[in-house]
Amino acid sequence: MKVKVTMQDIADRLNISKNSVSQALSGKDGVSEETRQLIIDAANEMGYIYSRGRKSTEEEVGTFAILASEFAFSKRNFFGEIYLSIEKEAAKRNKRMVIQSIDKHSSENLILPPILLDQSVEGILILSHITNPYIQAVTNTGIPTVLIDHHHPDLKADSILTNNRYAAFTAVQHLIELGHTHIGFIGNIQFSPSYYERLEGYRLALYQAGIEYNPIWVIDRVVEEMDDVLNAVQSLDKQPTAWFCVNDGFGFLINSVVYKLGYSIPQDVSIVSFDNGQLSRITTPLTTTMDVDLSYFGRKAIEQLFWRIDHPEEPFVEILLPSNLIVRESTQHPNS
The missing domain is CATH 3.40.50.2300 (Response regulator)
Incomplete structure (x- = not known):
């Protein structure tokens, strides 16, 4: 009895994925014409029966x-x-x-x-x-x-x-172009590599603008909770005039903390956050942020x-x- 040839048999012979075989034999995009012809030739040689241009009966979700x-x-x-x-x-x-x-x-x-x-x-x-x-x-x-x-x-x-570094660079550059030179950073770089990269982007923007990096204004190991953020910011001897926040959650918390400390936004303190999530759209005032598609x-x-x-x-x-x-x-x- 003749053994039925399957798409997997063709894939194994050509050392490619079954998905590529399926795309080629069903007339779908996703493989080059050269690969498609190679698959069709192999299918014909091996005796595989298919309907070109129509969905194969073997093809399943x-x-x-x-x-x-x-x-x-x-x-x-x-x-x-x-x-x-x-x-x-x-x-x-x-x-x-x-x-x-x-x-x-x-x-x-x-x-x-x-x-x-x-x-x-x-x-x-x-x-x-x-x-x-x-x-x-x-x-x-x-x-x-x-x-x-x-x-x-x-x-x-x-x-x-x-692109966390370049995005953070853009955010901090916006603050610099407005005239800010005392810019804080807040986030938890231990939580995600993305946050560490945003700190690097923050530092790059300061370096390129010739602004001295001040580690006192870099709060990079704080938990994303109100009490922790409040305590960290409140302990600063001098407040920055702007904050770059690694996400909208920290942006929301900084917004609340700034008001608790008696400052106005943006008259006294400017804020830029990251992600363009819901929290950036419900603050008063609305938060400048980096939009992620x-x-x-x-x-x-x-x-x-x-x-x-x-x-x-x-x-x-x-x-x-x-x-x-x-x-x-x-x-x-x-x-x-």
Whole structure:
């Protein structure tokens, strides 16, 4: 009895992904014409029966997994929009998304979801950071993986990131152009590599403008809670005339603290934050912030995951996405 030739057989013969074979034989975009012809020739030679230009009867909806910590999933305004974009882009490519929330016990004990252990997913997206050892355990499965809004030298995976250094540089440069020279930084650089990179962007902007770096005004290990921020700012001998905040949460807290200390915004203190989330849009006055295109995050993540599936041996890459300054009422010249 003649054995039925499958797409996987063709993929194994050509050392490419089954997804590439499916795209080529169903007439979809996503593979080069050279690769498409190579696949068609191999299919004909091996006796595979397909209908060119129509969806193959063998082609089924594939599955991608999206992993994140419980904390990341709780940030619905930020990661929720990224997920919706991912789901939409995946559906266009005949893929469904399976969500896996990773709790603290699983992350500490490197307990992977069953769908990863039984290799029932074709690709993995990881939102934000879990722990580096846990992400390493995920990538060790050999399943193509793309990180979103997180990277680390120890992690062997592609990353989709905001260009944090340049974005922070732009934010602080805005304050400098308004005339500020006493500019504070606030955030927790231990929480995320992104925040450390934003500190580097802050320092670069000061350096380029010839403004002396004052470590007293750099609060880089404070918890994102009102009491902690208030105590940290209140303890300063001299207040800066402007603050760069690593995210909108810190921007919201600095806004409240400045008022508690008897200052006005922006007459006495200007504030720039990061992300253009809901908190930047409900403060009084509205907060100047760096806008991150969350939908674009999702689109690029799916594009890169498909690319990685088709190019498993290529070097890992980091894709830096731009962000834009949105000027609102929280910033002005210090003497206006």
